Amino acid sequence: MSNDPHFSQRPSKTSLQSGDALPPIEQHARQYEAVRSAHETELIEDYVELIGDLLLHREEARAADIASRMGVSQATVSKMIRRLNELGLVTNKPYRSLFLTQQGQAMADASRQRHHIVLHFLRALGVSDTTARIDAEGMEHHVSDETLAIMQRYTETQENR
Amino acid sequence: MSNDPHFSQRPSKTSLQSGDALPPIEQHARQYEAVRSAHETELIEDYVELIGDLLLHREEARAADIASRMGVSQATVSKMIRRLNELGLVTNKPYRSLFLTQQGQAMADASRQRHHIVLHFLRALGVSDTTARIDAEGMEHHVSDETLAIMQRYTETQENR
DNA sequence: CATCATAGTTAGCCAAGGCTAAACTATTTG
């Protein structure tokens, strides 16, 4: 029964070198940490960006509109608004529409800008509009400043091709 | 006190059309739903991919190695392994190293391939190696098949520039 | 101006994904 794969607990000494190696442990861990950290702020950014967009395009940001656009229940939105308020990003009075604080406005603007760069980049690459919108909504939170700058440059050169 | 912004609950009738409009409600909601759905599978995919990589490069996948590479406690890994087992992705016996099931192997291979396409695309774009690795780790889960195909094509044309 | 549809809130539930501390097992080593 020694061909049961569940055998050794300690590493085997005979590890033959393979094609492309794993990154060093520390660097590898930092990759995943970056992802976890992006996920912490991701939803906050999307809410604040959406609230900013609703204020721009619809004059006001109502919880019901946020809920239908997010595809989420009103209770979920209500709870999130409390959090945004505690974080100093929005102003709200019970049963009234929302507004962004200075800090919230800044986050909305930054998020919208980053989102647009990613979206336009994907379209410049040749991705269809609907797909580009879906992919950009998730990708935007994982794009570093370095990559963002390169995306923007690429899009510009494509526009006057 | 009517210049208090927290005023109307219902939408105002005078909504002037602005620059680029919001997407239709249904489509907008589907964007966020796609992101939430990606987040459900994301971590699973990363674990399975990592386990596959450890089996390839290190001959075995030990919980302690997963923990240090994920940058997470061993308890977290232990709990996750139980979940992966329940999902039919890994085989494990108490205190022994892990192995992938058929289904787990398939997921690992698919994830690794997608990850590589995104990573190589970013490098082809001109992003530095370290940044490309960080961004790819998050982006990979939000890239549609359509976008992936375009990324792959772009990378190939750049390689024999 | 009373009613009622719409909007917002609250309470209580759940799963996922982190953590620490403590208990347990396997392997190596003296």
Added chain:
DNA sequence: CAAATAGTTTAGCCTTGGCTAACTATGATG
């Protein structure tokens, strides 16, 4: 072969972000 060390598991805690159901407030309308 006993002890020490390294690895694994379990218990119990926490936050986030979903949900439903029940309740409350607003404002449009008859």
